[in-house]
Amino acid sequence: MAAEPTPPPSLRERKKAKTRAAIRKATYRLAAEQGWDAATTDRIAEAAEVSPSTVVRYFPVREDILLTDENDAYLEARLRARPAGEEPLESLRAVVLEAVRTALAEEPEETLLRARLMAEIPSVRARLTETTAATGRRLARAIADRTGRDALDLEVRIFTAAALGALREATVHWAENGHADDLPRLLDRAVDTLRNGLTAPPARP
Incomplete structure (x- = not known):
């Protein structure tokens, strides 16, 4: 019997993945341009266009980004x-x-x-x-x-x-x-x- 196809991600899952990707992209850009110390939670949030609490919710430890x-x-x-x-x-x-x-x-x-x-x-x-x-x-x-x-x-x-x-x-x-x-x-x-x-x-x- 053929395996059941994997269902596509839900809208909520796609939104979460998009937010995580935006936070990562902003962090890498800040760290590359200004150094790791400059990549604070507040600045990451601003660059990713999310709230600081959202950054912390997705990545409680900043290094995990x-x-x-x-x-x-x-x-x-x-x-x-x-x-x-x-x-x-x-x-x-x-x-x-x-x-x-x-x-x-x-x-x-x-x-x-x-x-x-x-x-x-x-x-x-x-x-x-x-x-x-x-x-x-x-x-x-x-x-x-x-x-x-x-x-x-x-x-x-x-x-x-x-x-x-x-x-x-x-x-x-x-x-x-x-x-x-x-x-x-x-x-x-x-x-x-x-x-x-x-x-x-x-x-x-």
Whole structure:
């Protein structure tokens, strides 16, 4: 039997998505032009043409405007759709690289700015740790289902946290070095490091 088609979003849902997008766009513009400290709630609200209370209702923590979006649900769905029997680390590599390449292609300036603020602003970096943990809990459910474990198993939590932590540090490294390298290549290196472990560099002649 064919799957039931996903119903289109309601008018209310479309309005909410439009408001969230306007708040994000205003925040990125202010942060890019005047710095993160200038992107206050009041100024974001003015630029997005909404009230300050609306900004707070959608994003109680200001840093979440940069760090949270609807991608967690997408990543979980893509992770669940990976081929059966594929190693969990390879599944994570595939879905994260896909998401990053899409972001770099569709929102290059926002992606670069977000990474730079993650590296430079302590409050953004601190909040990133919390949002990464939330993402990890969601992805852990998919990994647990794929491996026949419980999402609360210590091994599942360690695996997911280690993988996302490595990918986060690769992104920060990219920003700290002026985005000079290729981000997908750095993420690949991060996954390879988890897989292969750390060895001493070759001795210099």
